[in-house]
Amino acid sequence: MSISIWKGLLQTTKSRLFVQRGVSLYNGTHGFEEEEIKKKLQQFGGGAINLSKEDNGIGVLTLNNPKLMNAFTGTMMLELQERVTELENWKHGKGLIVQGAKNTFCSGSDLNAVRAMSSPQDGMNMCMFMQNTLTRLKRLPLISVALVQGKALGGGAELTTACDFRLMTPGSEIRFVHKQMGLVPGWGGAARLVQIVGSGPALKLLSGALKVDPERAVQLGLAEETLLSSEETRSLEEAQVWLNQYTKGPAEVIHAVKKVIAAGRELQFEAALPAEKDIFGTLWGAPANLQALAQSTKHK
Known part of the structure; x- marks a missing residue:
């Protein structure tokens, strides 16, 4: 087979795979033990991922674990995968707002689960699991926006990059604090951050674990704009109005x-x-x- 024909076949295969719903980055050939990591994540309960779907085609995905600043527990990671699957199959959906409960976006991972799964293999499996889920979130056929209220830290900051856009409320912040934990982003946040703001600004944000307030986020292109209200209900209404301008039509x-x-x-x-x-x-x-x-x- 000639090189040109082989390249054409490869490109066609990649294109077909790309448009399929639910296609994951990793599987058993990558050493990914999905069922094993699901069993371990199931042991760390608490919180929930709530999803409401409105008749106008706008969904609201809410991280609901306010006692831990909406940090991801193991069961929340599993629920996020389930909600993404549901959204992939929402034929009438057009837009999605991702938010946290009680005026806080997300503080990353629940440290109880992190400490209990400290082996390299567990860490890699959790990394691949969340990369799969957030990549599918990014690829949803819905226009998505992260409504950043309060703090979006660590894995929460990574979650914002898995949305198409970010809106911030007054006094909120996005901060990639991984360096302070002796880590780098592992849920795809670094790769997506480079796509959003460029490699130079991304390097500064990660190496300095810099706090990004709304004004700076807009300057960097990390956020679209600062909303007027920081009150939970009103800021959600503002986000819905902002998103509606891009979701008109079939x-x-x-x-x-x-x-x-x-x-x-x-x-x-x-x-x-x-x-x-x-x-x-x-x-x-x-x-x-x-x-x-x-x-x-x-x-x-």
């Missing part, structure tokens, strides 16, 4: 927009083009397209 069109952007971000150019072509083909002549033509939609 769900299938929003899904396609997310997919072509994700293809351009994650695939090599030669593979992204046929992926875009395939996604375009699902809309051409479809109901939304035909309705727009029938209404002689004009661009304003």
Whole structure:
């Protein structure tokens, strides 16, 4: 088989894999023992991941463990995977807001679970488990925004990068504190941070464990804007208004927009083009397209 044919086959395979829902980065061939780490995570309970889905196609995913500043317990990590699966199959969904309960976003991992799973193999399995889950969250066919209230620390900061956008409330902060724990991000946060702000700013944020307030986050491009209110209900309403401007229209069109952007971000150019072509083909002549033509939609 010629090199050119082999490359074409590889690119086509990557494109097909990319558009499939629920495709994970790691499996048994990578030494990933998913069922084993699930059993261990199940031992560390507490908190919950709540999901509400509104008729307008906007979902709200809430980390609910306020007594630990919404830190991820083991069971919360498992629930997050379940909620992502549910969102992947939400045909009428268009947008998602990720928030923490009681005016705090997330303080990372529950240290009780971290201490109990201190072996390198457990650490690597938890790393691969969360990378899989957060990558699937990033690839959702929904436009997602992290509503950062209070503190987003460590793994919480990484979670914000798994959303398409970030909105911050007055007095909130994002801080990658991993260095202070003798670690680096392991849930994909470093790779995503480089994509968002560039390698130089990302290096400063990680090596200095710097506190990023709303003003600096906007300057860096880490956040879109600072909301007016820090009160829980009002800031959620503001986030919903902000997100609504990007989720107008049929769900299938929003899904396609997310997919072509994700293809351009994650695939090599030669593979992204046929992926875009395939996604375009699902809309051409479809109901939304035909309705727009029938209404002689004009661009304003």
